[in-house]
Amino acid sequence: TNEPPPADVPEACEFDKTTNARGAKVCRRCGRPLRMRTRYDVWYDALITTYVGDRYGVRLGATYGDVLKWLTALRPYRGSQGGANAEFYDTVYSITHVVYTLNEYGQYRLPARLLPREFEFLKANLREAVAEGDADMLGEFMDSLRALGLTDADALIRAGTEYLLAHQNADGSWGDARERDIYLRYHPTWGGVAALSNYAWRGTGPSPAKLRLLLALNQASARAEY
Ligand SMILES: [Zn+2]
Known part of the structure; x- marks a missing residue:
């Protein structure tokens, strides 16, 4: 840690x-x-593992806060750079899992000002998921951007919605219907459903403990920049 x-x-x-x-x-x-x-892949795997561990009450080598604080080391985020950035995919999933673990997987809205760089990255790169025809990634983009305050009134959410509605499989799923890996069948489908959902938010998060972690992290990164 x-x-x-x-x-x-x-x-x-x-x-x-x-x-x-x-x-x-x-x-x-x-x-x-x-x-x-990639560093991003290792990191968000640890983020999810410690999130679940903390929630369940089992300490798995480190706490969620021990892992979250290294978010600063993963900034600045790079876009796909026309496919040249091999870390792009894992960068997206790192950021969406920052959102999910801070808002308890879709339970709370998050003020975008708490995650300004992540919010900018998601807005700047959502169309990349559409261009790549990646329903799974698009679902994560839309789900996270909705948590950060975008709605159906925003052009980005509408563009994603149009893509998903045009590319749903006849059986209602998303992704490659011939895929044999069950994870790659259910996860894009979950993503499509989540992206098109309007959540009944329980309010605005994150929890006070997580807000403290996030403020400390943003302070540390501001100190490093100036
Ligand atoms: Zn071998």
Whole structure:
């Protein structure tokens, strides 16, 4: 928890699914080179894990606050840069999961001024999900932007809505209907449903404890910038 999100955590081996220790460059089973996970991927995985751990009352190596504070190390965010930014996808999911874990997965609105850089990134890049035909990512963009205050009156939400309505499968799902991985069947469908939903918000969040974490984080990043 005293170290920013690392870039030397390998993906499982693509050939035999063997998991390898941090820092490994080749698979311990087959010797083939390993691909590294992005810092964003490692970080938001930890964010979700600690969020669930804290909620359930089981400490999983660190607390949610220990992980959230490293958000500053992930800024500034880069757009897809015409496909050149290999971290774009994980950047999007990092930011949407900041929103989800702060608003208890769709229960509270969040003031956009608490997350100004994240709000700007989401607005600037939503159309990229439409251009890529990625219903899953588009769902996360729209869901998060609604939590931060956009509504059907905003052109971005309307553009996303039009895309989703035009690309829903005959069975009501979204994504590739021939996909065999069940996660890739349900998650885009969940995304489409969430993006088109109007939530009955319980009010404005985040909780006082999370607000303190966020204010400390924004203060630290302001100090670093000036
Ligand atoms: Zn291997």
